[in-house]
Amino acid sequence: MRNIKIVIEYDGTRYAGWQRQKNAMSIQEVVEDAISSLTKEDITIIGSSRTDAGVHARGQVANFFTDTKIPTEKLPQAINARLPEDITVILAEEVSDNFHARYCSRGKRYSYTILNRRAKPAYMRNYVMHCPYALDFEAMVKASRAFLGKHDFSAFRASGSSVKTSVRTVRQLELIKDGDIIKMFIEADGFLYNMVRIIAGTLVDIGRGRIAGSEIEEIILSKDRERAGQTAPASGLCLEKVYY
Amino acid sequence: MRNIKIVIEYDGTRYAGWQRQKNAMSIQEVVEDAISSLTKEDITIIGSSRTDAGVHARGQVANFFTDTKIPTEKLPQAINARLPEDITVILAEEVSDNFHARYCSRGKRYSYTILNRRAKPAYMRNYVMHCPYALDFEAMVKASRAFLGKHDFSAFRASGSSVKTSVRTVRQLELIKDGDIIKMFIEADGFLYNMVRIIAGTLVDIGRGRIAGSEIEEIILSKDRERAGQTAPASGLCLEKVYY
Numbered sequence: 001m002r003n004i005k006i007v008i009e010y011d012g013t014r015y016a017g018w019q020r021q022k023n024a025m026s027i028q029e030v031v032e033d034a035i036s037s038l039t040k041e042d043i044t045i046i047g048s049s050r051t052d053a054g055v056h057a058r059g060q061v062a063n064f065f066t067d068t069k070i071p072t073e074k075l076p077q078a079i080n081a082r083l084p085e086d087i088t089v090i091l092a093e094e095v096s097d098n099f100h101a102r103y104c105s106r107g108k109r110y111s112y113t114i115l116n117r118r119a120k121p122a123y124m125r126n127y128v129m130h131c132p133y134a135l136d137f138e139a140m141v142k143a144s145r146a147f148l149g150k151h152d153f154s155a156f157r158a159s160g161s162s163v164k165t166s167v168r169t170v171r172q173l174e175l176i177k178d179g180d181i182i183k184m185f186i187e188a189d190g191f192l193y194n195m196v197r198i199i200a201g202t203l204v205d206i207g208r209g210r211i212a213g214s215e216i217e218e219i220i221l222s223k224d225r226e227r228a229g230q231t232a233p234a235s236g237l238c239l240e241k242v243y244y
Numbered sequence: 245m246r247n248i249k250i251v252i253e254y255d256g257t258r259y260a261g262w263q264r265q266k267n268a269m270s271i272q273e274v275v276e277d278a279i280s281s282l283t284k285e286d287i288t289i290i291g292s293s294r295t296d297a298g299v300h301a302r303g304q305v306a307n308f309f310t311d312t313k314i315p316t317e318k319l320p321q322a323i324n325a326r327l328p329e330d331i332t333v334i335l336a337e338e339v340s341d342n343f344h345a346r347y348c349s350r351g352k353r354y355s356y357t358i359l360n361r362r363a364k365p366a367y368m369r370n371y372v373m374h375c376p377y378a379l380d381f382e383a384m385v386k387a388s389r390a391f392l393g394k395h396d397f398s399a400f401r402a403s404g405s406s407v408k409t410s411v412r413t414v415r416q417l418e419l420i421k422d423g424d425i426i427k428m429f430i431e432a433d434g435f436l437y438n439m440v441r442i443i444a445g446t447l448v449d450i451g452r453g454r455i456a457g458s459e460i461e462e463i464i465l466s467k468d469r470e471r472a473g474q475t476a477p478a479s480g481l482c483l484e485k486v487y488y
Contacts, residue, residue, distance in 0.1 A: 009366045056367050076363055088366040119320055122253045122332040123300050123482070127368065238367070 011086040034082035039068040054234030107243040129236035135207030143213030154223035158194035202229030255330040278326035283312040298478030351487035373480035379451030387457030398467035402438035446473030
């Protein structure tokens with residue numbers, strides 16, 4: 001059997017998230033059905049990350065085993081012909097048998113987009129968080145530095161996950177302002193459940209003056225989810241890249 | 245009566261364009277209905293530009309006359325409460341009686357976005373033109389300079405318009421590449437019908453090698469629409485700003 005790695009882009013607006021579930025449409029199910037119908041096999045795909053409902057991806061990675069004779073370079077077009085318009089396979093490559101999209105990941109990069117103005121968003125409304133309150137961008141940038149490095153991020157984790165360790169290393173956190181758009185890029189060796197959305201929400205709370213930027217270090221050390229900020233909405237989040 | 249200038253953002257995907265028409269939903273009609281229902285008047289709005297079906301705007305400008313007592317600064321929120329999620333009023337201000345959104349415009353700025361990769365777009369699919377062919381970006385940048393300045397742009401005008409003169413001054417034309425996205429920003433004192441989309445389509449044809457970049461000057465001088473490139477699709481186009 002061949003082990004195929006695929007890079008998937010999707011608009012998560014219509015979906016209940018990545019992971020297959022009963023009574024709700026998931027990205028995993030739609031992609032598995034498309035590949036299964038193409039190769040006439042019963043395909044299971046392993047995703048690098050179980051993105052939540054409404055979260056987008058420009059670079060989700062998954063792998064699956066297949067006996068198909070279709071050449072690897074022809075797979076994206078063949079799968080895409082069976083996918084709806086909001087999911088697309090960008091790339092396929094054959095990898096060694098021991099490649100596992102989730103366990104082999106060495107890091108991920110997410111973006112989070114905030115529209116900061118009074119009026120609700122219309123253009124690109126499904127790809128942003130709307131923040132109608134004035135934000136102190138400089139305070140957000142200054143505070144963001146405290147997230148860099150190796151920390152126990154328990155204070156920035158939603159309950160419901162059961163990973164062995166809550167220590168993660170944030171390698172990069174960049175904030176860019178372009179008119180009324182604030183964009184955050186964050187890269188780490190891995191993320192806890194809702195970690196990016198809680199960091200984004202905390203930075204918004206700092207921008208609004210509801211949390212002091214100087215408190216971040218203390219909030220991290222407290223390991224107390226109650227002390228961090230709101231969980232920012234799913235729509236602003238996009239899985240940009242997975243590293244191996 | 246007060247003359248109110250509004251700045252409107254919209255996602256044009258669902259609409260038959262700006263201009264009110266029979267048997268098809270237009271942005272103008274939806275905004276007029278929202279304001280009329282708010283002020284209990286029969287409102288007509290004058291738009292700066294009749295954007296086509298599928299074209300977006302982040303900064304369309306319109307004006308209308310009203311006797312409403314609602315304070316100007318409260319108008320955007322009040323109108324937005326009656327608008328669908330893909331149209332939003334960003335700003336309202338009272339202007340002098342002789343302000344006319346179309347006739348007083350001194351220039352406009354548009355963006356055009358191209359996704360240049362093999363796989364179809366999913367994320368942001370309604371806001372881009374998809375070009376699956378390899379594009380020579382440097383050739384496009386070099387050729388784009390020939391559009392700058394004052395020219396008769398008849399070769400870059402779709403038939404069906406009846407303006408007095410086809411001479412326009414392109415003040416700025418910038419191309420930016422970010423990964424597989426190519427973005428064009430173009431600013432002029434005014435645009436002929438489909439001018440931005442024909443310029444974008446011609447630059448794509450240059451990038452693909454179907455038109456030589458060195459020919460642009462000659463094509464402009466020929467005033468022959470047949471010699472310019474394809475009309476790029478509506479989805480990639482966005483009216484960014486109108487100058488007064």
